[in-house]
Amino acid sequence: MTERLPHERGFHVSWDQLHRDARALAWRLQSEAPDDTGWRAIVAITRGGMAPAMIIARELDIRTVDTISVKSYDHQNQSEAVVIKAPDMNLIGDGDGVLIIDDLVDTGKTLEIVRKQMPKAHVATVYAKPMGREMVDSFITEVSQDTWIFFPWDLALQYVEPYRGQG
Numbered sequence: 001m002t003e004r005l006p007h008e009r010g011f012h013v014s015w016d017q018l019h020r021d022a023r024a025l026a027w028r029l030q031s032e033a034p035d036d037t038g039w040r041a042i043v044a045i046t047r048g049g050m051a052p053a054m055i056i057a058r059e060l061d062i063r064t065v066d067t068i069s070v071k072s073y074d075h076q077n078q079s080e081a082v083v084i085k086a087p088d089m090n091l092i093g094d095g096d097g098v099l100i101i102d103d104l105v106d107t108g109k110t111l112e113i114v115r116k117q118m119p120k121a122h123v124a125t126v127y128a129k130p131m132g133r134e135m136v137d138s139f140i141t142e143v144s145q146d147t148w149i150f151f152p153w154d155l156a157l158q159y160v161e162p163y164r165g166q167g
Ligand SMILES: O=P(O)(O)OC[C@H]1O[C@H](OP(=O)(O)OP(=O)(O)O)[C@H](O)[C@@H]1O
Pocket: 045, 046, 047, 048, 049, 070, 071, 072, 073, 074, 102, 103, 104, 105, 106, 107, 108, 109, 110, 111, 132
């Protein structure tokens, strides 16, 4: 395989891009709602799911928003996935009529755990990688498995050297 250019090693998502992609997901989810009353609640997977969940909650006028916290990565290294905080099960039940939102699915390990807790929920992510794609009911953009997605909360604007003159 030919070596990739520096800007091809990751998929860098700006706030603007994330806003547009989360809105596109909301538009899709609106047409996938179970009935005319729409989705009854959102469960955001913290922390990455909170930003898209807020945008989707706004677009679809959903006021009941809870969270589930699953930790599976230490920086870019995957470890055993564990639930640190569960949603209010009196509110969410088996997940019927509920949207579960995350920023992305990679291996699908996080969603495997989450789906077990709320088997009837509709799972949506903004981005998806091939290994985990089967775990989501709706997503917007697929990237290759070897692409690391950098989200705007992990980035900063900074100067870069022009290509000409670099090693
Ligand atoms: O499909 P998987 O291989 O399980 O990976 C996807 C999950 O990994 C990241 O979260 P992370 O656990 O790093 O926590 P964070 O959202 O707090 O950054 C990402 O936000 C997804 O939730």
